[in-house]
Amino acid sequence: MPxxxxxxxxGLTPVTEALTHGELTVRGRIREASNAVLYxxxxxxxxxxxxxxxxxxxxxxxxxxxxxxxxQREVAAYLVSEATGWGLVPPTVLREGPYGEGMVQLWIEAAxxxxxxxxxxxxxxxxxxxxxxxxxxxxxxxxxxVVEAQLEEGRSALLVHADDIRLRRLAVLDAVxxxxxxxxxxxxxxxxxxxxxxxxxxxxxTDDKLRTLLWGWAGEPLPAESVTVLEALYAELSGALGERxxxxxxxxxxxAVRARTGRLLRTGIHPVPSxxxxxxxxxxx
Ligand SMILES: Nc1ncnc2c1ncn2[C@@H]1O[C@H](COP(=O)(O)OP(=O)(O)O)[C@@H](O)[C@H]1O
Ligand SMILES: [Mg+2]
Numbered sequence: 001m002p003x004x005x006x007x008x009x010x011g012l013t014p015v016t017e018a019l020t021h022g023e024l025t026v027r028g029r030i031r032e033a034s035n036a037v038l039y040x041x042x043x044x045x046x047x048x049x050x051x052x053x054x055x056x057x058x059x060x061x062x063x064x065x066x067x068x069x070x071x072q073r074e075v076a077a078y079l080v081s082e083a084t085g086w087g088l089v090p091p092t093v094l095r096e097g098p099y100g101e102g103m104v105q106l107w108i109e110a111a112x113x114x115x116x117x118x119x120x121x122x123x124x125x126x127x128x129x130x131x132x133x134x135x136x137x138x139x140x141x142x143x144x145x146v147v148e149a150q151l152e153e154g155r156s157a158l159l160v161h162a163d164d165i166r167l168r169r170l171a172v173l174d175a176v177x178x179x180x181x182x183x184x185x186x187x188x189x190x191x192x193x194x195x196x197x198x199x200x201x202x203x204x205x206t207d208d209k210l211r212t213l214l215w216g217w218a219g220e221p222l223p224a225e226s227v228t229v230l231e232a233l234y235a236e237l238s239g240a241l242g243e244r245x246x247x248x249x250x251x252x253x254x255x256a257v258r259a260r261t262g263r264l265l266r267t268g269i270h271p272v273p274s275x276x277x278x279x280x281x282x283x284x285x
Contacts, residue, residue: 015091018044019051019104024097026053035059035070035201040097042104050107054201055099062202064209070201071103072248077177077200078105079244080257083236084229086169088197090188094248108196111189130167130195131184131213131285133157144216147280159284161216166195171214172226175271176233176261177203182212184285204249206256208274211281217270227265234261 012020022042030037036058040051059070071094078092090106097104132143136158139145143160150156161167167187174182180202188196202209222230236242237258245254264271273279 013091015049015106016093018042018047018049019091019106020093020095022047022049024051024053024095024104026098036099038099039107040104050109052105052107053097053099053102054105055097055102057100058102059201064207065202065205069249071101073203074103074105074200076245076248077173077179077203079241079248080177080233081173081197083233083241084169084173086173086229087194088166088170088173089200090196090198105198108188108190108198111191111193130162130164130187130189132160134160146213146215159213161213163216164195167214168217168223169226170195170197171212171217171270172222172230172264173197174212174214175210175264176230176257178205178209178256178260179203180205180209180211181281182214183281183283184213204253204257206252207277209277210271210274211277211279213280213284215273215279218272220270221268222264222270227268230261230265234258234265237261 019042022044024040024042026038026040028039030039030052035054038053038055040053042049042051054071054074056068056071059068061067075092075094078089081087081089090108092103092105094101095104133149134140134143134157136148136156139158139160142163144163146159146161148156149159170182177200179200181199182197186197186199188198190196237245237254242254242258245257
């Protein structure tokens with residue numbers, strides 16, 4: 001039975017319903033993607049939504065993740081994001097499409113300059129700037145240091161990200177889902193001021209693989225809001241959410257999500273790089 005039929009359709013929203021049952025038409029292919037990423041339209045009950053479709057058949061094999069499992073991981077990431085109430089991952093479903101089973105995700109229209117700016121990190125021109133290279137030293141107020149980068153001719157610069165509550169929530173979500181690829185291009189500021197994270201195919205491994213640009217809060221206490229959210233998430237992982245995840249990722253991987261959530265609650269801090277795995281994605285953007 002295809003995985004999409006095994007996942008119970010509980011909690012379908014109008015958008016996930018349209019993504020799941022709409023008539024899917026491929027309109028184009030996203031060139032720079034490493035997997036097959038197709039820009040599509042889905043029409044359901046007279047409503048048209050733009051979306052991406054990543055067929056399982058178009059997934060590039062990876063050495064450290066089992067073949068043909070990335071689409072399920074993307075849906076699992078959406079379910080965990082929904083359970084946090086932070087809405088950081090665009091609605092994502094598993095379904096059949098013109099190239100077989102795959103994940104289908106709502107297309108997020110990126111903010112134009114001056115739209116969708118967050119609480120912090122404004123660059124003075126109103127652009128929703130989330131990442132920047134600055135002079136080495138203490139980051140300016142509103143920015144958090146990630147890493148000192150070596151540039152050409154022996155010069156160095158400090159990579160910084162905005163001290164932005166939306167990014168901070170995403171950093172917590174990434175720690176829970178064990179995201180191995182949170183790079184700049186996977187941050188989508190939307191025109192409505194929300195920030196979305198995309199491309200969650202390499203997540204939920206049982207080994208610590210957190211690889212991200214969002215290290216600015218590493219070792220700092222988690223905000224009280226995150227603690228409350230993680231407590232509720234922990235309870236849900238022992239119930240209905242855990243059940244749904246087991247349909248998408250393995251039993252061990254599901255247990256590891258709970259263990260990571262429990263560890264975040266126990267330590268009360270944003271995780272620090274493990275040292276056993278490159279902690280910064282390459283290329284970073
Ligand atoms: N839901 C989405 N909304 C808007 N753009 C998207 C969405 N998903 C993917 N994209 C665009 O497609 C590109 C490739 O998608 P990505 O998920 O990163 O694929 P890959 O797995 O091949 O890296 C992204 O960098 C982004 O520009
Ligand atoms: Mg990508």
